[in-house]
Amino acid sequence: MKKRILLSLMSFFVVTSMWATMASYYQMKVTASANGKTGETATLTLNLENKNAVTTWQCLVTLPEGVTYKEGTFAIVDGRYPEGYNANVVATVNGDGTVTFFCEGKGEEGIALTGTAGAVATFDVEVASTVAPDDYAVVVNNSDVTEVNGTTYHWKTANEYVWTIEQGATVVKGDVNDDTEVNLADYQTVLGLMARDADVSENPSADVNGDGFINLADAQTILGLMAAQ
Numbered sequence: 116m117k118k119r120i121l122l123s124l125m126s127f128f129v130v131t132s133m134w135a136t137m138a139s140y141y142q143m144k145v146t147a148s149a150n151g152k153t154g155e156t157a158t159l160t161l162n163l164e165n166k167n168a169v170t171t172w173q174c175l176v177t178l179p180e181g182v183t184y185k186e187g188t189f190a191i192v193d194g195r196y197p198e199g200y201n202a203n204v205v206a207t208v209n210g211d212g213t214v215t216f217f218c219e220g221k222g223e224e225g226i227a228l229t230g231t232a233g234a235v236a237t238f239d240v241e242v243a244s245t246v247a248p249d250d251y252a253v254v255v256n257n258s259d260v261t262e263v264n265g266t267t268y269h270w271k272t273a274n275e276y277v278w279t280i281e282q283g284a285t286v287v288k289g290d291v292n293d294d295t296e297v298n299l300a301d302y303q304t305v306l307g308l309m310a311r312d313a314d315v316s317e318n319p320s321a322d323v324n325g326d327g328f329i330n331l332a333d334a335q336t337i338l339g340l341m342a343a344q
Contacts (some may be wrong), residue, residue, distance in 0.1 A: 152283035188239035
């Protein structure tokens with residue numbers, strides 16, 4: 116009986132030690148080079164620490180409430196992947212708002228992401244204007260890596276990055292000239308842009324009604340906003 120207990124304990128410690136080692140071998144984390152701002156877009160970075168060479172990686176990112184992934188803004192970090200790796204990265208937004216990132220090397224057999232630590236991807240997020248300025252957790256868990264020999268390791272352990280979100284610039288509808296007020300100067304600015312048949316890209320704020328054009332409807336909207344003050 117004592118022998119069986121001893122063997123069970125030894126097995127437990129061996130398994131525990133093995134997974135502790137794997138956890139230290141492979142880590143997925145999110146970082147940011149700057150604080151986020153309410154009502155604005157921000158860029159977050161995915162980082163992978165891998166002791167051995169891997170061909171694929173995957174992780175699940177949970178963003179703070181009010182922060183959403185902007186589909187199509189994903190970018191691979193230059194210099195992190197070996198020549199010929201041809202990283203094929205997919206970001207899938209799940210029903211609960213989490214984002215699953217998956218990267219697979221499409222190069223020749225044997226080409227892998229060598230053992231080191233650093234950024235493997237960047238992605239943009241939109242911070243809603245309703246988010247209260249504070250410190251928020253960006254969590255990475257359910258990570259997978261596949262080594263060149265085909266062995267896949269999975270761990271649910273979460274890595275949490277504390278990201279500070281600050282108050283962004285306050286946008287006042289109808290404030291075309293950015294003086295924080297809606298007045299006759301904004302009306303005149305819109306008329307001037309209309310006279311030149313200006314594109315919305317020249318002054319996005321002038322498209323007051325959000326129809327994609329700078330026209331009489333925007334000027335009339337400004338007059339309405341002025342009257343309501």
